[in-house]
Amino acid sequence: MNPFVYGEVVPATSFVDREAELDRLTGDLLAGQKGFLISPRRYGKSSLVVQALRAAAKQGALTVDVTVSSYSSYVSFLEGYARALLSVETRVDKARAWMRDMLGTVRPEVRLEPDDAGRAQLAVSFPSARTEKDVSRLAQEVFALPGRIAEARKRKLAIALDEFQAINSFNGGSVEHALRAAVQHQRQVGYVFSGSEPALMERMLGKSRPFYKAGPVMRLQKIPEDRFADFLEARFRSTGIKPVAEFGSAIVELAGNLPYDVQRLAHEVWDDARAAGRKTVNLDDLHLTLTRLLGEHETLFEGLWQRLTLAQRAALRAAVLQDGRELLSSETRSRHRLTGASTVQASLAALVREDILTKEGPRYVVVDSLLREWVARRTF
Secondary structure (H helix, E strand, O other), rough: OOOOOOOOOOOOHHHHOHHHHHHHHHHHHHHEEEEEEOOOOOHHHHHHHHHHHHHHHOOOOOEOOOOOOHHHOHHHHHHHHHHHOOOOOOOHHHHHHHHHHHHHHHHEEEOOOOOOOOOOEEEOOOOOOOOHHHHHHHHHHHHHHHHHHHHHOOOOOOEEEEEEHHHHHHOOHHHHHHHHHHHOOOOEEEEEEEEOHHHHHHHHHHOOOOOOOOOOOEEEOOHHHHHHHHHHHHHHHHHOEEEEOOHHHHHHHHHHOHHHHHHHHHHHHHHHHHOOOOOOOHHHHHHHHHHHHHOOOHHHHHHHHHHHHHHHHHHHHHHHHOOOOOOHHHHHHHHHHOOOOHHHHHHHHHHHHHOEEEEEEEEEEEOOOOHHHHHHHHOO
């Protein structure tokens, strides 16, 4: 079996480093803290959260994991959140009783539906929530549920609200006020509010916002390159494929040390080596796999390139060739035939909004390392 996992939450065996972050996050959840985890995309945020919830569960806590951005409206989010909270009670009849006792004032509609495995699960809806006042009252009841459940079960509750910045799209700022008002009284409930749009998350923690100084903040950094490289080489060797010296470092560098991209490239190299019956892998194998991946993504990347304005294309290419540095300087603009500094700045901002670039300190970094390589090799 391929020892590298990407595109999903990684299992414990594929989890790299993050011991300090995991211990801190687990401890905060069990202590009833209301913490924040801020991370750019592809840094392994969701995998860290899941590992923390698993660790909290091993110490007796009930756990709930909800991705806020999965919902298309405020009411659908409240329905999904209520369903996830009630699912900590595995007995359907007991969960029904909870629904009646804890949410009876908002008249929930409860039905049984099969889950992906064919097992019966509760589906919750609130058809009576039609007006803004109805929804506000519903939110108060749903946001109070964790405290009531923890009290009823006499157990700690650990809740993860992932992609929390999506709350901003629900009913303005009133959601933040309602949620903060509820959680600050729930001593037996730990929360991690995690998000992968750092600028939005940082604004939510500002002085004028409800969650200002609400709890500890963890800003996820990249995994140390040497730790990641050693992990990769050990995983290759564990499956009978011997990597050449510095092979792990080459993967980490080529993938920009982004956990998702590193695992993807390692996964694909391993697949190609196993298909070819190879017992060793070297840099030639790495670049053959990279070439294959670029070919497979050609249509996707070409479509993205064509959607950009000429100014955005030029700014993106300059960001790749300049390693994202000093893009507004006159020397850089002259070298790459860019226009005025204000136009370049506007193009960079647009590329960040489109999740093509991200800001790492003073640098602009391409979010997808494969796209970075495609731009470097196949555009002019």
